[in-house]
Amino acid sequence: MYSEEIEKELKKQNIEPGDEIKLISKKGEFKGTLMPRPELGDNSILVIKLENGYNIGIKFEKGSKIEKIKSKSIESPKTISIKHKKELPDIGLIYTGGTIGSKIDYKSGGVFMLTKPEELLAEVPELEGIANIDLNPLMSVASEDMTFVEWQKIAKAVADALKKNRGVVITHGTDTMHYTSAALSFMLNGLNAPVVMTGSQRSSDRGSSDAFMNLICSAHLASKSDIAEVVICMHESSSDTYCSAIRGTKARKMHTSRRDAFKPINNKPIARISREGSIEYTSNYRKVESEKKELKLLIGYEPKVALVKAYPNSDPLIIDYYLSKGYKGIIIEGTGLGHTPVSTQNPDYSWLKRVENAVDSGMIIGITSQCLYGRVNPNVYRNLRLLSNAGAIYCEDMLPEVAYVKLGFLLGNYKKEEAEKLLNVNLAGEITERSEADWFI
């Protein structure tokens, strides 16, 4: 509840959270949706969700006025009835949760997940003209809560969907979509169809939502393209002109809130897709082969793998901590070309001996760079050679997150020696042989 004063004012005008209001205060006029009072904080601060989707808190003071503009609209959720159209391709749509199916919760003032994807589909009539959609509301998990168990379930659902469909779209929260896309890229061995992950940065009940266009472009890709890879399909820029298809092992969420948050790192986008369905291929990719190939599910996963950052003053005993907990592998996010502190002048901070010890104890240690762009290289500086001699494996131009997912995948499906060998061998586009000059900011 808000303060007594505010509640009195709201009652007088029959205003409830969810209604559109105007607040006139010393700070100016604010129009938007009235939010309920947050659980904590000053109860004399009125919270309004502005049209741009952000919440603002304004102190309700003497002289402040509230006006009701419109009551909240409560619609009964629509659903779709699906009729099969012979002339259209069949695609699978696997729903896993995330902003793309989320709505504002007027109780907590935050955003919560929808559990019925049919409600979302009903909002996107364009889909009906693109493909017959084989809907699988697999789970409703926020992307920050995804683990390897969900990756395994999604991989299985994709394999199932591909038995009946030419391609698959997966909706997913954006936060860890690039971890999942990497996992699927490795798990779906011998993939011979487009698998398109998509999501949205603004929930689908917001005017500026990117959910619809992302979903439509993804459906086009799954219906028409001959890309035999896992890709992420999201806004290419901050305008609504095109979506980008980015290789699942080369993608990264690079912005907390922009609609074009996903960027290819050490790679180019594979394709550019318009809402109308045009697809322009912008770099090489693995193509669908007409010969029937068998999809092999490699869904073993070793979760005792860690991603660890090396930085000034960082504690190298963190490696021993993971060793003592039975971890089988660590990917180090080194600095620059793949450095860690190795100094003898500050032995407390030297990572060299700890890496050596971990490798001797049977752990696999991979080296990547926190720069993100570029390639690690043990042959340039002396300190890098030392780490390399200690048995650390340099992961070329692989993203740290992708190397991390890959190491868990390898240890879950292969013997240690084989896993060690495969870590810096390209399996699913995660390593490129040669970097190109225009692959940078």
Added chain:
Amino acid sequence: MYSEEIEKELKKQNIEPGDEIKLISKKGEFKGTLMPRPELGDNSILVIKLENGYNIGIKFEKGSKIEKIKSKSIESPKTISIKHKKELPDIGLIYTGGTIGSKIDYKSGGVFMLTKPEELLAEVPELEGIANIDLNPLMSVASEDMTFVEWQKIAKAVADALKKNRGVVITHGTDTMHYTSAALSFMLNGLNAPVVMTGSQRSSDRGSSDAFMNLICSAHLASKSDIAEVVICMHESSSDTYCSAIRGTKARKMHTSRRDAFKPINNKPIARISREGSIEYTSNYRKVESEKKELKLLIGYEPKVALVKAYPNSDPLIIDYYLSKGYKGIIIEGTGLGHTPVSTQNPDYSWLKRVENAVDSGMIIGITSQCLYGRVNPNVYRNLRLLSNAGAIYCEDMLPEVAYVKLGFLLGNYKKEEAEKLLNVNLAGEITERSEADWFI
């Protein structure tokens, strides 16, 4: 030593490592500097440093031929004698190590650090026309080995240099230069002069070295600009046209090897500098004030602070590990808007209780985003509110590395309550109030 066969051939022609040679083999012709055999690996592979600076290993097979082009040139190191010129400004030059003063070591085949900065200065006669240079060869530490102890020493050296000079240039290895620039930004409280950090991505004995231009542009900045901040001055693009001055608390090394590796994140460059000395200011900055301000050195530092990344399957007990080791603070690199796993469906992976427990035990927990670009925001999703209610502090648009350095700085100079309050208050440009649309890739 190389294989007997190779050594025989080398002896015959009086070729030694360091000489320029041509190798004619089945794989083609290769011209470059002969490197000594690496400590490990096949001894029948000849290692040649090509003109582009990279090493190549070519098997010496039947029919292969080696030709000597030029003996290695051994020059006695030049030094400079410094004459004070009244008409030029005085600047300090603090030398700390790194590629900018490194040379190839023909023994290990890697790159090692020079200890005499005079040698480097002798190579850059342009400096004599820009300023009187007050040289301080403070240390020779590889940037991956820098710790808070070195930060403190450098801060003191800057304060000393500013007693006699109008500005300071600091040469530093590139790997962790942005950590040091953040540390100096906080430690040099009340700074009223330009402090310019620079380095190079290619060692100064390579043709493509960026060392000279970076040093020259930095000297111009320290001699003429009215920027009262710590900045990083490095190549703006991959060509030799301009250098960029990037705020020390908003810079990040974003590429392992490119000369334009440093980029501003959630910020614009402050200035663009030409080799000839033109300075174009491109955004707001703190200006030198004519009134004499007192520089206050705040060089306390609490090294028991960690930077921890949250990702799928990540172990939240890592927080307890640091707690048990007496750590006072942790900066979490969350996903998206500042998430960590908080799930009840996978309680082993939920960070919520661990964060709550750490805060209750007196630790400061700050939240940043591994997206790097954008701003964390606890008010959008329910899971974010939960973390915020648990006592975690959201660090706005601060880089994870900067928040990490800042937390150690705050705990080293202020009481805990004060440190907690200051973490998400802007002290040295590390937090911007409003993000701008063109601050992205």
